Structure formats: C-alpha cells, structure tokens
Amino acid sequence: MVNTTDAFMAYLQKEKKYSPHTINAYLNDIANFQSFNKVHFDQNNIEKVNYSQIRTWIVSLVDNDISNVSVNRKISSLKAFYKFLLKIKQIEVSPLLKHKTLKISKKIQIPFSEKEVAEVLTGIQNPSGFEEVRDKLIIDLFYTTGIRRTELIRLKGLDVDFSNNTIKVLGKRNKERIIPVLPIIKEELSLYVFERSSLESIKDKEFLFLTKKGLKLNDSFVYRLINSYFSAVSEKVKKSPHILRHTFATHLLNNGADLNSVKELLGHASLASTQVYTHSSLSELKKVYEDSHPRNKR
Missing domain, CATH: 1.10.443.10 (Intergrase catalytic core)
Structure with a gap:
C-alpha cells in the first residue's frame, strides 16, 4: 500500500501537476477510507476492496452529517486512486466503476449589482x-x-x-x-x-x-x-x-x-x-x- 500511495503522490505531482493542497486532500481522503476499512472490515489493503465496502463508508459519512458535496469529493479522490491503479495495471477493474455521484442541490450564486x-x-x-x-x-x-x-x-x-x-x-x-x-x-x-x-x-x-x-x-x-x-x-x-x-x-x-x-x-x-x-x-x-x-x- 505504501508503495502505490507514494507512486500515486508522485503521479499527482509530476504528471497531473496538482498543487500540494490538492494532493494532501487526495491522500487524506484515501487514508481516511483505509482507516475505516481496517476498523470495519479488518482489511489493510484498499486495493482489494469491493463496492459494498465503499458504499458502507459512504453511508457512514452521510450518517455523520458530511455534506453530499464533501462525500462526492472524497469519492473523487478514491476514483482517482483506482484509476491510477488501473493505469499501472495493479488492478483490473475499479470498484467504483458503476458508482453514481450523490445528488446535490444547486445553490444560485447571486452576484453584486x-x-x-x-x-x-x-x-x-x-x-x-x-x-x-x-x-x-x-x-x-x-x-x-x-x-x-x-x-x-x-x-x-x-x-x-x-x-x-x-x-x-x-x-x-x-x-x-x-x-x-x-x-x-x-x-x-x-x-x-x-x-x-x-x-x-x-x-x-x-x-x-x-x-x-x-x-x-x-x-x-x-x-x-x-x-x-x-x-x-x-x-x-x-x-x-x-x-x-x-x-x-x-x-x-x-x-x-x-x-x-x-x-x-x-x-x-x-x-x-x-x-x-x-x-x-x-x-x-x-x-x-x-x-x-x-x-x-x-
């Protein structure tokens, strides 16, 4: 896990050219899911999870009053990670392949006159x-x-x-x-x-x-x-x-x-x-x- 995480971080830095702030957000989301997975499923390797486990995490986030916008951002981090694992042929299918983002209400931004x-x-x-x-x-x-x-x-x-x-x-x-x-x-x-x-x-x-x-x-x-x-x-x-x-x-x-x-x-x-x-x-x-x-x- 450490090796793929390090490789993912290097990919975000060198190929995607993301800012340090964005990279930290991605890695924190992945680490949070990894911790959840360890506690609830006694599994350290999130490369081998299935969508049912991810869905349990999503439900947990929503139950803890995490907004749909924030949940979608966390899932986006996971998606990027699994997409990277596909790219380096570490996995064959992303567990998030059929996931649909949570609906969010669009807030109209009212400009100044x-x-x-x-x-x-x-x-x-x-x-x-x-x-x-x-x-x-x-x-x-x-x-x-x-x-x-x-x-x-x-x-x-x-x-x-x-x-x-x-x-x-x-x-x-x-x-x-x-x-x-x-x-x-x-x-x-x-x-x-x-x-x-x-x-x-x-x-x-x-x-x-x-x-x-x-x-x-x-x-x-x-x-x-x-x-x-x-x-x-x-x-x-x-x-x-x-x-x-x-x-x-x-x-x-x-x-x-x-x-x-x-x-x-x-x-x-x-x-x-x-x-x-x-x-x-x-x-x-x-x-x-x-x-x-x-x-x-x-």
Whole structure:
C-alpha cells in the first residue's frame, strides 16, 4: 500500500501537476477510507476492496452529517486512486466503476449589482495610504479580471507587465494565463507599487500583495477584506471574493461578451464551468425581451 500511495503522490505531482493542497486532500481522503476499512472490515489493503465496502463508508459519512458535496469529493479522490491503479495495471477493474455521484442541490450564486460595486469603489475613490490603496486595487482586480482568490494571493511583482497592460496568473493545476488589465487598473497598480515601497519591513518580497507588516496575504485576510467593504452596501448573504469573480463574469455577459471569451478570462477548462454564470445574464435578457417586444405592450 505504501508503495502505490507514494507512486500515486508522485503521479499527482509530476504528471497531473496538482498543487500540494490538492494532493494532501487526495491522500487524506484515501487514508481516511483505509482507516475505516481496517476498523470495519479488518482489511489493510484498499486495493482489494469491493463496492459494498465503499458504499458502507459512504453511508457512514452521510450518517455523520458530511455534506453530499464533501462525500462526492472524497469519492473523487478514491476514483482517482483506482484509476491510477488501473493505469499501472495493479488492478483490473475499479470498484467504483458503476458508482453514481450523490445528488446535490444547486445553490444560485447571486452576484453584486453594478450599483453595489460602484458604491464600494466610490467609497474609496481617493484612497490614501498603503492599506486603502491596496484594498481598492484588490477589489478592482477581482471585479475587472475575474481572478481567483488564490491566484491573487500568489501574484508576484514580476507577474505584472506594465508595458503590455497584462498580468500573468498561475491558475488551477499550475496553468498560466495572461489577463489584460484596464488602463485605470494600471494606474492603481503603479500607485500601489509606490506605496508598497514605503513599507518599513518587507519579508515576502516576491509577492505583490502584502499586509502592512510586509507579509504575504492569506485566504481569510482577503475574504474578510471583501466581506467588510461589501457588507456596507449589500444585504446579500454571501459577500466573498468568489462572488466578485461571479459578478465579473455576469456583468460581462450582461453587457454582450460571448461565453467563450469569458471562459478564457476566467481560466476555465470547459464551457460547462462557465455556464453557471449565465443565469443572471439570461435574466437580464428576459427583462430586455419583455420590455421591448411589441406583443408585450399594453
């Protein structure tokens, strides 16, 4: 088991090029199932399990109030492992061959309105000092590029190309993409770089966005920043960096951008991932249709 697990980890690192966080999640899921299998079936080797054993684990997870989304993720880890074992001919048939993912209710992500975004940005229209300049730039980058939170955190100074008005982003599975930035964002970037240079101490020099202590930002810091600014103007339940990414895509679609272009900007592997953002643009289209069609005139 140790050998195949090590080989699987190397496969995820070198061939799939997954991030350390993703690899740890996969290995933890596999280890958890292995522990369950040992306790309930007195079996150490999960290469020889059958689907009935896996189903028992699934039932146990659900009984312990693990959400269907989380259960599906854990099963996805197992599927990847057994797919790898098939690849290296360690097994002949995956025990998950006929497994069907658990149904999950689709939660509609409600984007911010153009008015809400404008109100936030107007509130810090003339930022002063390092923190206000940084905060405004972060909000504007989310809204004008659709960048992911982890992508923004990992941005480095060298990723900004002032001559071409672009930023280089390291996305999922370490895939790079180049995103254009608007002239106004270029100005904000220049101002931020100037303010950043005035920090007394910078420990994480390679990263673009820093705290006032010169440290790289983390996920919770960025979440709190977005939540704080948008809580002042919006009563929506979710006020997160992802909602701003969602807002970016929705507003582009509402204003005539084609789906494939939005897909490329977001860094999605397929159009299916981007189509989740179309519900709002369809609502806008329906409104225009109802307001404009002669047959709807009274």
